[in-house]
Amino acid sequence: MAPQITLYTVGTPNGQKVSIALDELKIDHKVHQIQFSTNEQKEEWFLKINPNGRIPAIVDHSRGDFAVFESGAILLYLAEHHDPDHILLPEDPNQKSEAIQWLMWQMGGLGPMQGQANHFFRYAPEKIPYGIKRYQDETKRLYSVMERRFADGRDFLAGPYSVADIACFTWTAVNQWALGPDFSISDYPLVEKWLHRVAERPAVVSGMKPSTIIQDGFRSKITAAEAEARAQEAAKWILAEKEKNAEEKL
Amino acid sequence: MPFATKRTTTKTTTRTAADGTVTTTIETTTASTPKPFDITLYLAGTPNGKKASIALEELSQAYGITYNVRSIDFSKVEQKEEWFLKINPNGRIPAIVDHARGDFAVFESGAILLYLAEHYDPEGVLLSKDADERSTAVQWVMWQMGGLGPMQGQAGHFNGAAEKIPYAINRYTDETKRLYSVMERAFSDGREYLAGNKYSIADISSFTWTAYHQFSLGKDFTLEEYPLVNKWLHKIAQRNAVVAGMNVPTKITLLENDFKA
Numbered sequence: 001m002a003p004q005i006t007l008y009t010v011g012t013p014n015g016q017k018v019s020i021a022l023d024e025l026k027i028d029h030k031v032h033q034i035q036f037s038t039n040e041q042k043e044e045w046f047l048k049i050n051p052n053g054r055i056p057a058i059v060d061h062s063r064g065d066f067a068v069f070e071s072g073a074i075l076l077y078l079a080e081h082h083d084p085d086h087i088l089l090p091e092d093p094n095q096k097s098e099a100i101q102w103l104m105w106q107m108g109g110l111g112p113m114q115g116q117a118n119h120f121f122r123y124a125p126e127k128i129p130y131g132i133k134r135y136q137d138e139t140k141r142l143y144s145v146m147e148r149r150f151a152d153g154r155d156f157l158a159g160p161y162s163v164a165d166i167a168c169f170t171w172t173a174v175n176q177w178a179l180g181p182d183f184s185i186s187d188y189p190l191v192e193k194w195l196h197r198v199a200e201r202p203a204v205v206s207g208m209k210p211s212t213i214i215q216d217g218f219r220s221k222i223t224a225a226e227a228e229a230r231a232q233e234a235a236k237w238i239l240a241e242k243e244k245n246a247e248e249k250l
Numbered sequence: 251m252p253f254a255t256k257r258t259t260t261k262t263t264t265r266t267a268a269d270g271t272v273t274t275t276i277e278t279t280t281a282s283t284p285k286p287f288d289i290t291l292y293l294a295g296t297p298n299g300k301k302a303s304i305a306l307e308e309l310s311q312a313y314g315i316t317y318n319v320r321s322i323d324f325s326k327v328e329q330k331e332e333w334f335l336k337i338n339p340n341g342r343i344p345a346i347v348d349h350a351r352g353d354f355a356v357f358e359s360g361a362i363l364l365y366l367a368e369h370y371d372p373e374g375v376l377l378s379k380d381a382d383e384r385s386t387a388v389q390w391v392m393w394q395m396g397g398l399g400p401m402q403g404q405a406g407h408f409n410g411a412a413e414k415i416p417y418a419i420n421r422y423t424d425e426t427k428r429l430y431s432v433m434e435r436a437f438s439d440g441r442e443y444l445a446g447n448k449y450s451i452a453d454i455s456s457f458t459w460t461a462y463h464q465f466s467l468g469k470d471f472t473l474e475e476y477p478l479v480n481k482w483l484h485k486i487a488q489r490n491a492v493v494a495g496m497n498v499p500t501k502i503t504l505l506e507n508d509f510k511a
Binding site: 047051052053063066068069070071072073076077080081093094097100101103104105107108109111112113116119124126128130131142145148149242245 | 339340341351354356357358359360361364365368369381382385388389391392393395396397399400401404413415417418421424428429432435436
């Protein structure tokens with residue numbers, strides 16, 4: 001049988017959310033790795049799928065090649081159409097709403113803000129202390145919100161395991177990329193416990209491949225020099241995309 | 251669903267004809283109406299807050315339901331007080347508490363929009379009942395939640411900061427403009443609304459941010475380069491519920507001033 005879904009992605013936190021969800025649902029899917037280095041995400045054929053020119057995006061061949069962009073929307077879409085056992089979203093309306101509330105919290109907060117911390121700390125061509133501090137502080141505030149959430153003894157963010165955990169996991173897992181090698185997630189012990197708990201799930205392990213962050217205990221094992229080299233490499237296409245956007249007004 | 255009471259409304263009109271004859275017409279209609287629902291909206295006068303007030307006003311216009319407003323005072327940092335953190339652990343606005351459903355709390359404007367559509371919108375005023383139309387609207391809501399809101403928000407921050415940091419101002423201004431161009435491109439296929447030919451929460455969530463473009467990007471910034479976005483902005487602003495919702499918690503002159511800061 002041909003794959004039901006094609007996933008357009010890269011191994012970044014937003015892409016990994018969808019890989020994990022597809023594996024949780026055991027959906028046979030084809031993976032198309034988008035090449036950021038050639039700005040593939042801004043090519044016409046891809047903009048038809050995602051007018052925003054970003055990853056992830058899916059095309060559902062089992063539903064007339066319906067396209068979905070935005071990781072949060074993909075998670076909700078999969079929960080609606082491909083999740084008869086309610087693995088991704090609880091059936092109970094209130095628990096479902098709580099899961100959606102924390103998913104939105106991640107989409108509007110944890111993702112964008114930790115992403116800005118990544119930018120100012122790793123990719124910006126000049127080091128701007130104000131920017132680094134603003135976004136690192138906000139990322140830590142968001143971690144403290146999760147820490148507080150877990151204080152009532154719950155195992156997952158919103159009732160049972162859900163898309164809320166998937167969405168927050170992939171970003172929290174790479175905390176040191178945004179906050180530096182001297183930062184320790186152990187400062188948020190309940191969040192750390194939750195990271196390990198989520199990482200016990202086989203679909204999370206397979207969805208995160210080829211990243212080794214789980215095996216590395218959510219700590220970056222690379223040297224400062226190697227981190228710098230990786231950052232420079234990524235910065236090349238990040239800044240190239242910016243220039244291309246400006247040229248083409250896209 | 252809170253659809254219980256029948257409501258009878260009487261409309262009386264009086265007309266005077268040219269010859270002085272006065273005619274009084276009394277129209278009586280009986281309709282099934284949801285009983286007034288009991289939701290408290292916590293907000294301040296910001297784009298995210300107004301997404302919720304607009305949605306509630308749309309439900310009010312469509313179904314005759316009501317809601318309470320509790321303005322949160324940022325100058326007193328009310329949003330971080332314990333009682334409010336119980337409602338929104340993130341200490342931000344908007345949030346709602348649904349007294350008709352056991353004081354269930356909802357935080358995050360995007361989640362509030364989906365919650366209202368699920369529980370209080372039988373006719374699909376906020377969100378289509380068709381699965382694909384609904385997903386398309388949710389995709390654009392997520393696009394706004396993860397992109398337009400946060401990035402235009404950062405532009406506003408750096409444009410308003412005492413210490414001007416050109417790199418940051420440029421970064422977020424450019425990204426906001428890119429996002430406007432994504433909307434411009436979407437409208438180029440002739441669609442009337444962001445998610446197709448039906449108004450939805452996708453329009454509400456991007457409208458409030460686009461409306462405040464000068465507040466975030468400066469008084470010299472206009473939507474001149476985004477004519478279809480500008481046309482859509484003005485079209486959405488014609489809706490009674492949008493006018494009403496934009497004036498919560500207090501009346502503003504943004505719409506009357508044609509979106510100028």
